[in-house]
Amino acid sequence: MILIFVDELAGPTGYHKSVVETANALTGRGYPVAVLSLLGQGDGSALAMPRWPLDPEVPVLPLQSLPADGGRLLASNVHPVLEGRVYSTRYAITENQLAAIRQLSDGLDASDTIIFTTALQALIFHRALAGRPRTVRTVLQAHGDYRHHDQLVALVAEARASIDIVQTVAEELREQFIPQFAPEHVVCVPNIHRAVDVPRTPHDGVRIVLPASFQHRKNQLDAVRALARIEDPSVHLMLWGNISPLNPYFIALQEEIEHLGLEDRVQIPGFGTEQDVYGTADIVLMTSLSEGFGYPLLEAAHHRLPTVAYDFDFGPRDVIEDGESGYIVPLGDVDQLARRLAALVGDDELRRRLGERARAIFDERFSADAVVDRYAAVLGPADAREVDLAELFATDGHEAVEAGAVSLRTRGWGPRKVHQLLVRSDAPLHDIRIDDGTRRAEPAVERSPGRTMIEFPATGSDVVSYASEPGSADRHYLVGPVTGDRAPLLPRLRRDATYGDGAPPVEDDAIFAARGGAGHVSWRTTPRALMSFGAQATEAVIWKSGQVTTMLAARRAAASTAPTAPAEASAPTEAPAQADAHVQTTTPGQEAAPAPTDAPAQTDATSPAPAPTAGGSEAQGLQRRLRLPLDASRVAMRVGRTYARTAATMAMNAVAVKESMPTRREIPRHPWYPVSSGVDSFGAPINTTGGVRVANSGTQERPTVTIQGEYDWLLLRDGASQRRVEPPWSYGELFEAFCAAERDYGLFDITTDDGVHVWELGRSALVIQLAEAAGLWGPSVNAGGTVADISPVRKRIVDAPRARTVVFDYVRRGQTGYRTAPFVRDDSLFVVQPSADGYPDVTESNMVYPFGEFTAWRNGWHRRWDHLRVPEVDARPFEEALSRTLGIHVDLGDHLRNRLAKFLAEREFFTPVFERVRPEEVLIASSHWWAGIGAAAARSGARVSDIQYALTSRYAPSFWFGGRLHYGASRFYAWSDFWAERTNAYAEHVVVPREQPELRALMEAPADRERSWDVCVISQPRVLRRILAFVKDLVRERPELRVVIAPHPAQREIIGQELAAAGLADAVAVAEQDTLTTVASSVLAVGTFSTSMWEAAALGVPSYVIEVPGHEETLQDVASGLFRIARSPHDLVPFDVPESRRDIFG
Incomplete structure (x- = not known):
């Protein structure tokens, strides 16, 4: 058994990645591996979920909640008996936790190995044993420079008897531990990088990437200054890393970017995945002052990218062959740094050649297999026994007093x-x-x-x-x-702890609609929010000042013991936690947040921070009053000024904005064992790009797991077991239950105190949200993409002339779209939505008006204040009805109140508009999404009509209801009777055939026309992962077929990346033409509940339905023979489409 100790598993640094990659690689070689997470508050769950995928075979146990000695010491698992601080890392260990470490030591033998990944862990282990004998072998990993950090040296000295071997991640680090350890007991085994290819994303210009946390030791300032020396505006610098707006170094970096005029050439996107960082990278840059062994060196080499790096300790000389696979630049030489970058920028072939050599070096020295071979020399063969650690900490499961007593x-x-x-x-x-x-x-x-x-x-x-x-x-x-x-009552402190424990107990399942939006301002809520904001602001400034003071003290201690050295070889000014390249502290009120690292205490030749141009005397005054070091005073003043500049905005947000939380599902979590890894039905690890998001959530009193995303099933791993999770019902069952609840509980007739029938305002969206929460659908991609809500002319709807008809166009179409084309008349007034080009249809002389006027009015401060005063909606009757009908707890969050606010705003704005224009009829493409506009039109005496914009069916959220609508349209303009018969929302319908000549022409085209493709796959948002899973089977089992995928308009920009992630980039083509034309050029069509499927049938193209959630909308036409079901790629054979296809569009 290999047991890896880690301070905390959650975190964005190379240290955290190293722990995960080591565990994965050793597990892959056959070693039984487990991880013990030591630090953090509460039950440790907030720090147990890594950012990198962890093999589900690896259990993670948080020391905070392990029941030592059969649970006999759980009552002693709250207050610490061993506590302290190593630089910025605080530790607090309880009597139960010390006993748990002893129990682990006793349960392991000489064939097992404990790997300490920081010196602090070795100290805690040593203190726990307190001289007791041990047989388990121990290894201390050194992830950074110990020379100038007295506390770290002292930790190793005290814990020396509990450390058998020291493993450094860089060769040059070995000498720091000799002669304290015999040379044969100090070994170098570098970090492991899991080789995962990322698809390249086309882009303009040359992109230089620097992935690192924002701190002085990472020295992004020199990267920015080097970019300023490269005059080519097509060269961009991407600074990837966690963003903390109050981090003084981050503030200094932003100031330098603005000072150099590089705002358009430097992007700071935040934390990125490997795909995010390297998918568009051309050059990797490392300007660090020191590293243990920087992961970007390995990542760049694996991805065939040349690296330009300062000659820092440690790592560049291990990985880079200067001039052959990249460049090593003297520390602090910004001019040479810029010259090396410029040479690579201007020579594509040079970048390719250096990148190829970098990959060859990686494969030879740093591949996972090569590194694990070096581990094997330390750990021995992989046939070690496996120890069931959950069984080691088993209890009798008995408590005499019930939890609720x-x-x-x-x-x-x-x-x-x-x-x-x-x-x-x-x-x-x-x-x-x-x-x-x-x-x-x-x-x-x-x-x-x-x-x-x-x-x-x-x-x-x-x-x-x-x-x-x-x-x-x-x-x-x-x-x-x-x-x-x-x-x-904390379930983790009881011996009978199990899944579902909590106060109150956690139900088997719960689904949540979205939370967030504007808050409710009242005498009850506003003072409390302001007090909370003030406390957080004060605490954050104090915490940051304390952290800086601790850091400066460490710097002075290092400086007093360090030999004199030139500036370019100076020791890192950032004191790492426990000798390692990461600093992880707990922000007040926010566990698991990496502490923002501080700006340098003084400027130097390597990376001078901008000297304060103002406030120096203020800082000196603060220094004298508070007796702080001058550098700490300056940092505190800078943070204070940042708070002052943003206080108004932050205070307003504290009062007026609710924290945003997306739709989600919650299931019980074991109080002792948080979830740490998992895999979904598509074979993707949880928490990877585009996959299912999983988090340990709830509270210590009521522990839960939150799930978001599209899946057929999930396998979730915790310290005790692997659990399989599936959606609680199908989409059809969900929709039927919605309609039943509406009928049985009269949901459409429930009103607010002001008489608003609130249910129908958000019902259609709620079906979609709960389908997302249950895992049936993934999140929606913005259908319209980026829009420019700017009108070329100044036209106001409130000044519009009289019109017989007012038409609100569909959000993704302009006036010329086929949906509303039949209603373009001289006496019609159109209100259109913005597109990427703004409002190209709006001119001075026509009757087309921009919708942006309403958006601007709604965002005005008067209207936003009114929004804040919209009362809360009592959602309990609706939640109870759905919970009983669905058999699962349903929480509607802020959905109904947000929809009520939207309704009131629309009704208030458009009522005077309609009173001025006095239309006889108001037509809305998708009326159920704009109930306030419909209500305003009805107030003015106009008829409200709906224009068909998509398919109708008895499973369509906007066209089938379990009760009578109060704000809906009374007339439906349908494409044909075929569609009108599939909705129960309207009193009457009028057939208005599509004005789409290209569709008519293709319907009459000869059946024996030439086809470019054998199969056209019609994509659809929300179920793309399931569709691509079918496509993977299709290209594997039917390789002879020519397959093209026709992306939904909302997916056009991302489809290449999605295909690459699914391994389909070279297996299928992406349609260059529109879906209709592509389908007409195909022998067969495959899809689901897309309107394009009915277009394919109308063209006479045999069409197959994939049984994804929502395919129930097609079942009526499957029964009629219009479509067929495809459960396997081998089901795809041509068939004659029945003549009823001619009824679809009249």
Whole structure:
């Protein structure tokens, strides 16, 4: 067994990637591997999910929640007995956690290995054993420079007896541990990079990428200055890394970019995946002052990209052959850095040649196989035994007091304030004790049949426990820590902890509609939000100043012991946590957030930070008043000024904006074992680009797992088991349940206090949201792409002349679109949506008006203030109806209130418009999405009509309902009777055939016309992953077929990347023409609930339906023979399309 200790598994740095890649590679070679996460608050779940895919065979156990000694010490698993700080990393270890480490050591033997990935872990292990014998072998990985960090050297010295071997990630680091360790016990094994090819994305110009966290040691300032020396405007610099707007170094970097006028040439996108960073990269740049062994060196080499790097310690000379696979530049020489970059920028062949040599070096020295071979020399053969660590920490699963048997009340005031715990149980509670971490005491206890009253002063944060027998050391957790008026019950501290535990218990399943949007301003909510914002702002400034002060102290200690050296060889000014290239601290109120790293304390020749041009005397004054170092005072002043500049915006957001949370599903989580990895039905690891997002969520009192994305099933791994998760029902079952709930509970007739029938305002969107939450559909891609909401002329709807008909065009089409073309008349007024080109149809003289006027009005501060005062909507009747009908808990979030606000805004704006224009009829393409406009038109006496914009069916959210609508259209302009018969939303319909000459021409084209493709796959948003899964089977099992994919307009920009991710980039073609033309040039069509499927049938092209969620919309036509089902690629054979195809479009 290989047990890898890690400070925390979550994090964006190379340290975190190294742990994951090492575990994966060793597992792939056959070693049994597990990971133990040591640091972090609470139950450790927030830090247990890595950003890189972890092999599901690798269990992850958080030390914070392991039940040591059969659970007998769980009551001692709240307050620490060993705590301290190593630079910016704080550790706090409880008695239970120390016992758990001892239990691990006892459970492993000489054939097993523990790998410490930081020196702090070795110290904690050493302190836990406290001289006890061990047989397990130990290895300390050194991920960074120890020379100038006294604390790290001291950690290794104290823990020396618990470290057998030191493993450095760079050869030059070995000398730092000799002669403290014998030379044969100090080995170099570099970091492992999992070789995953990323598809190249075409782009203009040359892109230089620098992936690194924003801190002085990474030295992005020199990268920006080098770019400024390259005059070619087509050369861009991409700075990838986690963004913290209050990070002083990030602020200094932004100031330098603006000072050099490079805002258009430097992009800072944030944290990126390997695909994001290297998919468009041409050159990789590393300007670090020091590294343990920078991962970008390996990643660039694997992706055949030349690297230009400073000659820092450590790594460049291990990986780069200067002039052959990249360039090594003297530290701080920005001019030479710029020259090397310019040479690569101007020579495509040079970039290719250096990149090929870089890949050859990677394959020879740094491939996973090569590195694991070096590990094998340290770890021995891969036939070691496997230890079931969950079984090692098994408990008897028994608790005498039920979880819901304890209640709290607080009596008295001030020093006489006391807590009274009432325990309703017949179980005998012996030796009851309270423990607040500083003192243990016996409370007052009053016993009576079936109940026990426990009373103690309300002065601390007390954990209450009891013994099952008098005088027994076998203690049971009862409740706590008790603070204020709360007595939380933490399931992780009970021996009977299992999936679903919580207060209240976690239901088997729950789905959530989207949350977020404008907040509700009231005397009840606003003062609380402002107080919270003020506390967070103050705490953040204090925390940052404290972190900087600690860092500066470390720098001075390093400087006092370091030999004199030239500036370009100076030691890193950033003190890493435990000798490693990562710094991970806990931000106040936000666990698992990497701490923003600080700006340099002083400028130097290597990477001078811009000297403050103002505020120097202020900083000196702050220094004298607070007795802080001058550099720390300057940093604190800079952060304070940043807060001052943004305080108004931040305060407004705190009051007026609710935190955004997308649709999601929540399932129970084991209180001891958070989810750490998984794979979906498409073979993709969780939390990878385009895949399913999974997170440990909930609270310590009610632990859950959140799931978002499209899947048929998920396999989720935690420390104890692997669980398979599937959608709770099909789309058809979901939609039928919606309609049943609407009928049985009268949802369309429920109104707000102001009489608004709120259900229908968001019903259609809600069907889609809950289908997303359940895993049936993926998130929607913006159908319109990027739009320019700018009109070429100043025209106002509120000044529009009288018109007989007002037509609101479909969001993706202009006035000339076939959907609304039949209604273009002299007495018609059109309101059109913006496109990427703005409003090309709007001119001074025509009757076409931009919708942007309403958007601008709605975004005005008067209207936004009105939005904030929109009352909350009582969603409970709707949630109860859906929960009962669907058999799963449904939470509608802020959906109904946001839809109510939208409705009120539309009605308020357009009511005076219609009173001025006085139309007889208002036509809306997709009326159910614009209920407020329909209500305003009805107020003015106009008829409201709907224009068909897509297919209708009894499973279409916008065309089939379980009740009577109040704001919908009364007339439906349908393409033919074929469609009108498939909706129950209208009192009447009028057939208006499509004005689409190209469709008519193709319908009459000869059947024996030449076909360019054997199969046209018609793509569809939300189910693209399922469609591509079918395509993968198709090209594998029917390689003789010519396959083309016709992307939905919303997917045109991303389809290449999606095909590459699915391994289909070279297997299928992407249609260059529109879908209609492509289908007409194909022998067969394959798709699902796209309108293009009916167009294909109308053309006489045999069309097959893939059974993805939502295919129920096609079943009526499958039954009639218009379509056929394709469950396998071998089902695809030509057939005669019935003559009923001519009825589709009249």
